Amino acid sequence: MERVRIKDIAKMADVSVGTVDRVIHGRSGVSESSRKRVEEILKQLDYQPNMYASALASNKKYAFACLLPQHEKGEYWTDVETGIHNAVETYSDFNVAVHLSYYDPYDYHSFAEASGQILALEPDGVMFAPTVPQYTKPFTDELTQHNIPYIYRLQHKGRARPLLLRAELAPERIFCRPHADAACRRRRAGNRHLPQDK
Secondary structure (H helix, E strand, O other): OOOOOHHHHHHHHOOOHHHHHHHHOOOOOOOHHHHHHHHHHHHHHOOOOOHHHHHHHHOOOEEEEEEEEOOOOOOHHHHHHHHHHHHHHHOHHHOEEEEEEEEOOOOHHHHHHHHHHHHHHOOOEEEEOOOOHHHHHHHHHHHHHOOOOEEEEEOOOOOOOOEEEEOOOOHHHOOOOOOOOHHHHHHHHOOOOOOOOO
């Protein structure tokens, strides 16, 4: 079946191409009657806009931020970094840029400082590996307040693959232990900067 173009929809609805474009992208400047006619035709045709073409036409630049634990080369988070860089390269046509930040997983104040720096960047979206609730929740509250979408990236003990979680209504319920083995627990216990887990 031949792909339906915006100008075809405009002709069917007896409106301009600009009107159809505004309806598809939810912009203002369209009369209620015209909007209804266009929406009805879109529904009948089961029209799905070409997001790739729309993104190229808009020339909008997207800036994302990622906050990961500091780690040694070859550890789990190295693969995550590689995936991020590969994604930026793959979607380079979309003008995507990613700012990578790091925090010390053994010092929760490091997370608070790094998350504050990310908020100052005002990114279009954030992916991060959370720490304990008392430091994660203030960050997610600020992101929500500024309408910045975010997802968690977790590493679970015994999982070879990462786990992605969408933003929850109660982010304080998610508690990530990036150092769950006994050796790391002993190291944590010896760090006076860390608050006690509840």
